[in-house]
Amino acid sequence: MDVGCTNLSCQRGGITVLDGVSFRVPAGGVLALRGPNGIGKTTLLRTLAGLQPAASGEVTPSPRDMAYASHADGVKAALSVTETLEFWARIHGSTDIAPALAAFDLERLAERRAGTLSAGQRRRLGLARLMLTGREIWLLDEPTVSLDAASVALFAGAVQHHLSEGGTAIIATHVDLGLDAAMLDLAPFRARPSAGTSEFDEAFL
Numbered sequence: 001m002d003v004g005c006t007n008l009s010c011q012r013g014g015i016t017v018l019d020g021v022s023f024r025v026p027a028g029g030v031l032a033l034r035g036p037n038g039i040g041k042t043t044l045l046r047t048l049a050g051l052q053p054a055a056s057g058e059v060t061p062s063p064r065d066m067a068y069a070s071h072a073d074g075v076k077a078a079l080s081v082t083e084t085l086e087f088w089a090r091i092h093g094s095t096d097i098a099p100a101l102a103a104f105d106l107e108r109l110a111e112r113r114a115g116t117l118s119a120g121q122r123r124r125l126g127l128a129r130l131m132l133t134g135r136e137i138w139l140l141d142e143p144t145v146s147l148d149a150a151s152v153a154l155f156a157g158a159v160q161h162h163l164s165e166g167g168t169a170i171i172a173t174h175v176d177l178g179l180d181a182a183m184l185d186l187a188p189f190r191a192r193p194s195a196g197t198s199e200f201d202e203a204f205l
């Protein structure tokens with residue numbers, strides 16, 4: 001399924017941070033969002049995912065077709081790895097967690113409580129959720145934070161598999177994942193401060 005937006009403006013904290021963003025990613029394609037800290041990568045992903053309204057412009061398809069993985073892993077400390085995946089599987093109507101366990105090398109950790117996992121192991125568990133959503137479009141915010149080189153390769157493999165099945169991914173990342181990704185530099189879309197904004201305000205935008 002393809003995904004894109006037209007003339008999208010995105011706000012954070014009531015301030016427009018990005019303006020006039022347009023792109024389309026075809027089914028099977030991956031787009032890497034690039035730009036310096038604070039440019040608005042997270043804000044754009046949240047807007048695409050329907051977690052916040054667009055100030056203007058359009059996103060297609062609807063958020064129902066998208067799975068969003070934020071900086072937070074959304075893992076409950078008291079549940080085991082298996083219980084966590086089974087919980088997400090039930091929510092999304094999936095039945096088999098085995099492929100997700102295998103794709104992120106979680107089998108040996110299956111009975112461990114999530115609260116005892118290392119940061120990278122917890123990250124792998126958070127990313128494994130994507131495979132249970134059945135959603136065709138993955139929106140990923142700095143997915144490789146805390147991952148070692150082997151885990152980055154596992155993650156890239158999971159994305160590649162998703163693409164090979166006609167899925168689509170948009171990834172905010174500073175890391176080269178070895179995927180054949182199109183790049184979108186957000187710097188040209190940085191919103192201009194509105195009239196009346198002082199130099200002092202601009203320094204903090």
Ligand SMILES: Nc1ncnc2c1ncn2[C@@H]1O[C@H](COP(=O)(O)OP(=O)(O)OP(=O)(O)O)[C@@H](O)[C@H]1O
Pocket residue numbers: 012013014017035036037038039040041042043044205
């Ligand atoms: N809750 C908030 N209230 C006001 N401004 C915010 C809020 N959250 C983020 N911002 C600002 O919105 C702008 C865009 O932030 P965003 O997190 O989207 O950037 P980013 O490109 O993802 O950054 P990074 O690479 O550091 O993760 C930044 O200038 C940031 O300071």
